[in-house]
Amino acid sequence: MRNGQIRVLGAFDATMIVVGNVVGVGIFTTSGIIAGELAHPYYILGIWIVGGILTLAGALTYSELAAAMPCAGGDYNYLRRTYGLWAGFLLGWIYFFVIMPGSIAALSVALVKHLSFFFPGLQSNLTLEISVAAAVILLLSFINYRGIKRGSNIQNLFTVLVIVSIFLLIILGFSSHSGDISYLNPPLSGDSPLSGLLGPAMIAVIFTYSGWFASCYIAGEIKDAERNLPLSIIGGALIVTALYLALNLVYLYALPVEEMKGVVNVAQKASMALLGPEAGLLVSGVIIVAILGSINAAIATAPRVYWAMARDGIFPEKLAMLHPRYKTPHISILLQALLASAMVFIGRFEQLLSYVVFAMLLSSIACGLSVFVLRIRYPDMRRPYKTPGYPITPLLFIGAYLWIAVQILINRPCEAMVGIAIIATGIPFYLYWKRRGN
Numbered sequence: 001m002r003n004g005q006i007r008v009l010g011a012f013d014a015t016m017i018v019v020g021n022v023v024g025v026g027i028f029t030t031s032g033i034i035a036g037e038l039a040h041p042y043y044i045l046g047i048w049i050v051g052g053i054l055t056l057a058g059a060l061t062y063s064e065l066a067a068a069m070p071c072a073g074g075d076y077n078y079l080r081r082t083y084g085l086w087a088g089f090l091l092g093w094i095y096f097f098v099i100m101p102g103s104i105a106a107l108s109v110a111l112v113k114h115l116s117f118f119f120p121g122l123q124s125n126l127t128l129e130i131s132v133a134a135a136v137i138l139l140l141s142f143i144n145y146r147g148i149k150r151g152s153n154i155q156n157l158f159t160v161l162v163i164v165s166i167f168l169l170i171i172l173g174f175s176s177h178s179g180d181i182s183y184l185n186p187p188l189s190g191d192s193p194l195s196g197l198l199g200p201a202m203i204a205v206i207f208t209y210s211g212w213f214a215s216c217y218i219a220g221e222i223k224d225a226e227r228n229l230p231l232s233i234i235g236g237a238l239i240v241t242a243l244y245l246a247l248n249l250v251y252l253y254a255l256p257v258e259e260m261k262g263v264v265n266v267a268q269k270a271s272m273a274l275l276g277p278e279a280g281l282l283v284s285g286v287i288i289v290a291i292l293g294s295i296n297a298a299i300a301t302a303p304r305v306y307w308a309m310a311r312d313g314i315f316p317e318k319l320a321m322l323h324p325r326y327k328t329p330h331i332s333i334l335l336q337a338l339l340a341s342a343m344v345f346i347g348r349f350e351q352l353l354s355y356v357v358f359a360m361l362l363s364s365i366a367c368g369l370s371v372f373v374l375r376i377r378y379p380d381m382r383r384p385y386k387t388p389g390y391p392i393t394p395l396l397f398i399g400a401y402l403w404i405a406v407q408i409l410i411n412r413p414c415e416a417m418v419g420i421a422i423i424a425t426g427i428p429f430y431l432y433w434k435r436r437g438n
Helices: 011-021 031-036 041-068 075-083 084-113 126-147 148-175 194-198 199-208 214-221 223-252 267-273 278-301 305-311 332-348 349-377 393-413 413-424 427-437
Strands: none
Touching: 011 148, 011 214, 011 223, 011 349, 031 041, 031 199, 031 223, 031 267, 041 223, 041 349, 041 393, 041 427, 075 084, 075 214, 075 305, 075 349, 084 126, 084 278, 084 305, 084 332, 084 349, 084 413, 084 427, 126 148, 126 214, 126 278, 148 223, 148 267, 148 278, 199 393, 214 223, 214 278, 214 305, 223 267, 267 278, 278 332, 305 332, 332 349, 332 393, 349 393, 349 413, 393 413
């Protein structure tokens, strides 16, 4: 037990949270967008391999921090320890008011849109659509309110179903005679220079891989966290990379690149080409379960950040309360559910999320740099796990994310600046709680 939290989750539970948090709707849609940028299967597969390598570099880097600081809050703790309370607070500030409720709201609305394939009445009734999205948030929040183990159990169910379903799609897809292996090996042309791997398509790939550090937030409830946290982060990154590559091979076996270009529902189109019209419903079902897993993972993990901030005296003290029976940060879970539900009804959450993408990248870069700073500042700090390939591995991760941040700053300067302004709104509140704590 640590600060009232009970360590009840094993390595499998933590890994399923990572995989479930990452594998959402992105992998079923992004490849069509990428095909519009890269006109050859080699480059499409190559960009997913590069994305997987960069994700693994990030996982190997974060694992050192997670094993050294195996307590609730994840990157909030790493920034706080490295740069001071102010850095952790500003991250938690945008997590609480924008990133997490906005992401949960966006996922819930996307879920309902896919449910409309099975329940067409949802499409014609906006009030019902919004109400169902909010109901999903409240239901999953209630489950997680009643214990991290309950939330983990349903996460395991969602994630295993998604993994099994993807394997089924892969096996059935390659068993079909409707595809053509020659689609994977057309003549090389000058339309897809290798430099395209570093273009806008890479940004989409990196974001489709994002969320691989989810288990860090619930570190205080993971058994033998010094061992199981690195296992979950690295194992989750490897599982996701394997699934993403296999799915893209299926897409490219089913369709020539020309037919993938700009197709949003590329997984459905590829599955229907291989298995017939009914496969579209199967893919929709898989996407629904994947989105449910992503929503549940966000609901389960993020409140531990707010709880850790309140425990440190820089957020309302009631958020530091644990339920006397369930040992969950129940006030944090309830507030997050209310904020996310409100965003569903009010809308505009997608615009808010676009503003803070730049800030999210900066926080990841800062966490990567933490490995260097902490090794210099605290050489004797206990590190049960050390990043292999140091310093190359963290530099690879930092460099990739820095490049993406620069691209966003150049191409979307207004959004980047608004994101910085949103972070800055937290400064007076940090000063208030800091003064109050003193």
